[in-house]
Amino acid sequence: MRIENLPAAFVDAQRVLQVIEQHGYEAYFVGGSVRDTLLHLPIHDVDLATSAYPAEVKQLFACTIDTGIEHGTVTVRYHRHSFEITTFRTESGYQDYRRPDQVTFVRSLQADLMRRDFTVNALAMRENGEVIDLFHGLSDLQAHIIRAVGDPDHRFREDALRMMRAVRFGSQLDFTIEPVTLAAIQTNRALLAKIAIERIHVEFVKMLLGLAPLRGLQQMLTTHLLDYLPVLNQFGKQLTEVVNRPLAQQLANETQVWSWLAVNLGWEAPQIQSALHAWKSSKQLTLAVTKVTAAVHALLEQHLTNWQLYQTGAVRLTDAAQVAVALGHPDQTTALQQRYQELPIHSKHDLAINGNQLIQSGIKPGPALGHLLNSLEHQVVAGTIANETKQLLAAANQQSEAKKAW
Numbered sequence: 001m002r003i004e005n006l007p008a009a010f011v012d013a014q015r016v017l018q019v020i021e022q023h024g025y026e027a028y029f030v031g032g033s034v035r036d037t038l039l040h041l042p043i044h045d046v047d048l049a050t051s052a053y054p055a056e057v058k059q060l061f062a063c064t065i066d067t068g069i070e071h072g073t074v075t076v077r078y079h080r081h082s083f084e085i086t087t088f089r090t091e092s093g094y095q096d097y098r099r100p101d102q103v104t105f106v107r108s109l110q111a112d113l114m115r116r117d118f119t120v121n122a123l124a125m126r127e128n129g130e131v132i133d134l135f136h137g138l139s140d141l142q143a144h145i146i147r148a149v150g151d152p153d154h155r156f157r158e159d160a161l162r163m164m165r166a167v168r169f170g171s172q173l174d175f176t177i178e179p180v181t182l183a184a185i186q187t188n189r190a191l192l193a194k195i196a197i198e199r200i201h202v203e204f205v206k207m208l209l210g211l212a213p214l215r216g217l218q219q220m221l222t223t224h225l226l227d228y229l230p231v232l233n234q235f236g237k238q239l240t241e242v243v244n245r246p247l248a249q250q251l252a253n254e255t256q257v258w259s260w261l262a263v264n265l266g267w268e269a270p271q272i273q274s275a276l277h278a279w280k281s282s283k284q285l286t287l288a289v290t291k292v293t294a295a296v297h298a299l300l301e302q303h304l305t306n307w308q309l310y311q312t313g314a315v316r317l318t319d320a321a322q323v324a325v326a327l328g329h330p331d332q333t334t335a336l337q338q339r340y341q342e343l344p345i346h347s348k349h350d351l352a353i354n355g356n357q358l359i360q361s362g363i364k365p366g367p368a369l370g371h372l373l374n375s376l377e378h379q380v381v382a383g384t385i386a387n388e389t390k391q392l393l394a395a396a397n398q399q400s401e402a403k404k405a406w
């Protein structure tokens with residue numbers, strides 16, 4: 001088959017493929033971009049594969065970068081865009097169940113597609129939109145099936161992360177994992193222990209952001225892949241209950257994913273922090289999840305204070321409101337944003353007084369001054385004092401005098 005009118009993301013890359021072909025080599029679009037175009041989904045990165053060896057690719061273009069030359073990947077700069085082009089290759093070894101000990105460059109597209117994970121990811125497309133389907137990827141795409149290319153045991157032993165990828169694509173695209181492939185996940189599950197948590201993390205989050213996250217989670221449980229997920233492996237019972245409760249709305253980002261899990265599993269701040277540490281998450285994500293989870297708890301108990309609104313901030317409030325919706329509660333996004341906008345201040349910088357002004361008014365510098373400023377910030381946010389310099393100064397002096405007398 002041939003796809004007419006390729007999406008805009010392919011247009012510049014088409015020129016690159018034409019240049020390679022004009023020199024007598026084969027060149028194709030491969031991987032996720034072909035799959036997603038056929039599914040009418042937006043595409044993010046366009047991978048190119050060629051029969052030209054890396055040194056040959058480099059001769060064809062004025063500006064190239066050796067991105068991963070030992071694996072056959074060269075980045076070509078063309079018309080101010082960058083394209084990653086990988087030479088057809090076969091892989092062998094895989095003693096660590098993560099990556100091949102050896103890659104061999106080959107001239108055959110078939111050999112390259114054969115080493116790929118799933119049939120829907122083993123499609124190639126010519127520059128003119130013609131789809132090359134050597135492993136029945138098109139029929140699996142049509143039937144919404146994730147099926148390993150060839151023997152699933154081999155594919156999962158080559159790279160154990162592919163077991164997570166199978167569950168991820170199943171959820172992301174709302175596809176069914178073909179039974180032999182699914183059974184092979186269960187058989188090979190222990191190999192997941194060889195895979196770095198950072199790589200597992202990416203797949204796990206993509207799975208929960210997908211169209212069928214509860215089925216993905218269910219499959220993590222039934223295949224026992226869950227046993228190899230840090231911290232979550234101790235929450236099998238709770239997760240079984242989670243997959244049986246409906247998810248009222250798709251989760252929209254990673255903060256929402258972890259906050260939704262944290263609320264479901266009854267995690268408070270210390271548990272969130274140790275779990276996200278075990279998953280090697282950034283400090284930024286951990287902080288966001290801690291705040292959003294606290295806000296969701298408060299929302300569900302209907303006592304979200306102004307101070308909590310202020311502390312959570314506009315973006316995270318929306319995340320909290322959306323997680324509450326996913327949990328089956330009414331959407332409070334607009335009301336919360338309104339309440340947030342009406343807060344007298346939105347950051348410490350908005351306070352009509354600062355440390356210098358307090359010192360000038362006779363208050364001694366030191367930790368007590370910091371406490372005093374914090375207390376004023378609290379009072380302004382709570383609405384018990386107006387955000388006006390004069391009033392704040394008077395209150396500060398009064399409160400600092402009172403403290404001295406006490």
Ligand SMILES: Nc1ccn([C@@H]2O[C@H](COP(=O)(O)OP(=O)(O)OP(=O)(O)O)[C@@H](O)[C@H]2O)c(=O)n1
Nearest residue numbers: 031032033047115116117118121122159161162
């Ligand atoms: N463990 C892996 C990872 C990738 N691939 C192959 O490399 C392609 C590109 O990999 P990647 O970008 O990770 O996946 P995509 O399928 O492009 O999906 P995404 O939309 O997540 O980028 C895949 O389609 C697949 O053919 C593979 O066989 N085994």
Ligand SMILES: [Mg+2]
Nearest residue numbers: 031032033045
């Ligand atoms: Mg990709």
